Amino acid sequence: MLKEFRDFIARGNVLDLAVAVIIGAAFGTIATSLTQDIIMPVVGAIFGGLDFSSHFVLLGPIPADYAGSPTxxxxxxxxxxxxxxxxxxxTVVLNFVILAFIIFMLVxxxxxxxxxxxxxxAGPTEVELLAEIRDELKRR
Structure with a gap:
């Protein structure tokens, strides 16, 4: 069983998948930073707030023992x-769209x-090369 597992891990496509997951996570981090640190502050400034992700609507009452800010x-x-x-x-949807666009551009x-x-x-095929060699040998 250990040998089978080693053979499974050593397959190229499993290693490619592992690399893809790591690179995907890195792209996710970059896309999140791009969205939260660059795009959303601009969008927030256009719509009247610097932190767009803090826009919300209360759906229930705030508990009496809550000591934080209601905003x-x-x-x-x-x-x-x-x-x-x-x-x-x-913000999360925009994150996804940016990441999907980056992946689209890469693909x-x-x-x-x-x-x-x-x-x-393409160069000559193996058969064509062999035919050329045969013809050259016949001429000599």
Whole structure:
């Protein structure tokens, strides 16, 4: 069983998948930072607030023992208050769209590179080379 497991792990596609997961996580982090640190502050400034992810609607009462700010989305959520966090949801959706666009551009570029490699004139085939060698030997 250990040998089978080692053979399974040593397959190229499993290693490729592991690399893809690690790179995907790194892209996710980059996309999150791009969204939260660059895009959403600009969008928030356009719509009147610097932290767009803190836009929400209260759906339930704030507990009497709550000591935090009634405008702090994270604290209200932590206190168990029912909130409709549309700003946070919009941030996550934008994160996804940015990440999907980055992946699309990578796949598109890779496909173009593969097409160029396929369109490049290939050298003579093995059979053609052998035929040339045979013909050259006949002439001598």
């Amino acid at each position: 702090d989305y994270a604290a209200l959520k932590k206190a168990g208050v029912a909130v409709f966090g549309w700003g946070q949801f919009l 598109r570029t890779a496909n173009k590179m593969m097409r160029k490699a396929d369109d490049a004139p």
